Every structure is written in C-alpha cells, then in structure tokens.
Amino acid sequence: KSLTPLSLTPFETMTVTTEHLISSDPAYVRAWLAKQNPRQLAELEHFELEVRLGRLSTSSTAAARYAIAGKKEGDINEAPSSEPFVKNVRKDRRLVTTRTVELLRSIVGSTKWKNPAELMLLLRGLGRDLNAVGGFREPAIGNVVRRLMCVVREETNTCSNVIEEEKQQPQQPVMSSLSLSSMLWALPQHVTVYKNANSKGAKVRSESISSVASDAVRDIDVEALPLSFQSSKPELKTNVMEAIQEMKDELEDLHRSINEQAPNHIHADEVILTYARSKTIELFLKAAASKKRNFQVVICEGAPHFGGHSMAKSLASAGIDTTVINDAAIFAMMARVNKVL
Numbered sequence: 001k002s003l004t005p006l007s008l009t010p011f012e013t014m015t016v017t018t019e020h021l022i023s024s025d026p027a028y029v030r031a032w033l034a035k036q037n038p039r040q041l042a043e044l045e046h047f048e049l050e051v052r053l054g055r056l057s058t059s060s061t062a063a064a065r066y067a068i069a070g071k072k073e074g075d076i077n078e079a080p081s082s083e084p085f086v087k088n089v090r091k092d093r094r095l096v097t098t099r100t101v102e103l104l105r106s107i108v109g110s111t112k113w114k115n116p117a118e119l120m121l122l123l124r125g126l127g128r129d130l131n132a133v134g135g136f137r138e139p140a141i142g143n144v145v146r147r148l149m150c151v152v153r154e155e156t157n158t159c160s161n162v163i164e165e166e167k168q169q170p171q172q173p174v175m176s177s178l179s180l181s182s183m184l185w186a187l188p189q190h191v192t193v194y195k196n197a198n199s200k201g202a203k204v205r206s207e208s209i210s211s212v213a214s215d216a217v218r219d220i221d222v223e224a225l226p227l228s229f230q231s232s233k234p235e236l237k238t239n240v241m242e243a244i245q246e247m248k249d250e251l252e253d254l255h256r257s258i259n260e261q262a263p264n265h266i267h268a269d270e271v272i273l274t275y276a277r278s279k280t281i282e283l284f285l286k287a288a289a290s291k292k293r294n295f296q297v298v299i300c301e302g303a304p305h306f307g308g309h310s311m312a313k314s315l316a317s318a319g320i321d322t323t324v325i326n327d328a329a330i331f332a333m334m335a336r337v338n339k340v341l
Helices: 026-036 038-053 061-068 073-078 094-110 116-132 139-167 180-184 209-213 236-252 254-259 279-290 307-317 327-334
Strands: 271-275 296-300 321-325
Touching: 026 038, 026 116, 038 094, 038 116, 094 116, 094 139, 094 236, 116 139, 116 236, 139 236, 236 254, 254 279, 271 279, 271 327, 279 307, 296 307, 296 327, 307 321, 321 327
Parallel strands: 271 296, 296 321
Antiparallel strands: none
16 A cells, blocks of 8 residues: 655755755654655654554553453454544554564665765654654654664674774774764763753753753754764665564564563462553463463552453453452552562
8 A cells, every 4th residue: 555745744845955864853854755765754654643643552541441341352443433542552562663663674774875874863863753743652662763773883883893903004093983972972871061041051961862852952964973974884784674673573572582481480379469451461471371370460450541450351361360459459468479560
C-alpha cells in the first residue's frame, strides 16, 4: 500500500539547496527527506500520526476496562471508534519499539547520507522530531534512537582507529579518533553552558533528545562535529544495518530469553507479590508454571486502571493460584511473600 506525505508541519517553507545534510534541525531534516526520499518521509509522518493518535500507546487503561467488562483480548480490536487507541495496547512496549526500529531501518537504509556526520545529524533530527510529536510519552522511541546513535559513534571510532594503525607514522603526531570531543559528542554526559535571560550559566544536556523544547539548545551542523565523522566510511552503512537487525532480533527473542530463567528463580510453595499487569511478568510466571512449579501469586489491583484484575484472570486461566488484593493491603501482605516481581 503506497503512502503519501501528510502536511503535518510547515517544513515546505525551508529550502534545501544541496543534496548533503548539513543541519540537525527537524524542519531541515524533513525538507531534506522531502527532496531526496519522499517515500521515507511518508513513512515517518504515518508513524508520527499513529503516535499522535495513541495507537502505539502502552497504556493499560483501555485493556483493563475491557477485561473487567468480560471481553477477551481478541475483542479489543472491535473497540468503538471513541477509543481508537485500544487496538494493539496489549502488545506491550515491544510494539512501539519494533515499529521505531523498522522506521529507522527504512530511513537509514534508503537515504543517501555521505558520511557519519550526516547520519548523526539525520538521527538527531529524527529523534527531536519524534519527541516533539509525542515520543516523550513513550521513552522507548528515544532510547532506540540514542542506541543507534551510539552504534554509529562506535563504528566511526573503530574505523578511524584501523585507519590510524595502517598509516604507521609514529614520527608525526596525529590526533587520535578517540579525542575528548569525539568520545563525548552525542553522549548524555556532554554538557554545554549556555546563558540566556532566564538562566544564569545553567548547564544543559545539549545532545539530549528530550531537551529539544529548551530554548538553550541549538541545532548542530556538520562543522561542529569531530573530523573523524566528516570523512566517508563506505562500510558504515553495512555495519549500522547489521546493528539494526540485531536490535530487532533481540526484541523478538526478549521474552524467550527471560522465560528460560524462570525455573532458577521461582521455587515450589513460594508466595510471589506483583503489581497490576505486566506482560513480561505474566509470561515469566506462566513459564514457571509450565515447569510443574506450584506457587501462589498475590496481585495488587493497580488502581485506578485496575490492570491487576485482568492479570489475575490470565494467570488463573493458566492454572496458577492467584489472589487479588487492594493496593492498601500491600503492607499487611509483605511479611507473607517470598519474592516481589
């Protein structure tokens, strides 16, 4: 199904005069995508629209209401139009994380950036753009972008180290690729002091995606990046795409690797306390029960969304002895439990 760009932001007013990406300003990045890769821009805007509408939300409010009403998880897809965000909410946070990884794989793999500097500008611009449209409600979006930026930085430094070793010119002092600016660029520890009328020398995390709304944060251009990022590295795209695929594989195998450890942590006749509903904990407890371990689970109902009721119903259907308690009764039950998940 073809996607057409949506006019959600006034990026058309910005003119891109070169095929090179020279700024991390989100409006410039969108204008660059509109000129170079309109299909990837359409995918970006489609993703942002779903974030705005809450279709990728991991909130358990709607799912808990439907579970209390006696409806199955499969019936969530038949939710009324007044609650369009209900669909997919029970697919846990892996949904939004996987969708973010797929979006970045499409954009990074299809765009024609020339060097690591342009790729870092692209990722930073995308991160700020996604955060502005609602990614701050889903920290997984920003975490995926930051992790990919870290991969680009590490691959760039590794390639630079190999080149320096091949030169073998000890008589000439050459600045190492792992210079202070190279190591700290795009790291949360990189702080820059900016002064404005409202703050006196306040420190701002200049490379933090979440600080995009701050007036003290300025856009980054190519000249501001370390020299090691401005040289072409042909093998970088292949390495970055492999890293993205590894991220996707980790998401697919996430619950399986955790569930394999269930017999080592859950023992017979134990009382386990947990709060509200968590898909990871739910699958973990079911995996322990499948190993013929008899234990009891005490679940706090998790007001005001009461996700603990749907959690208890799911565990009870798997043959696990389950009890739901009021949140205020946690103190009374704490002395009786063996583990808290």
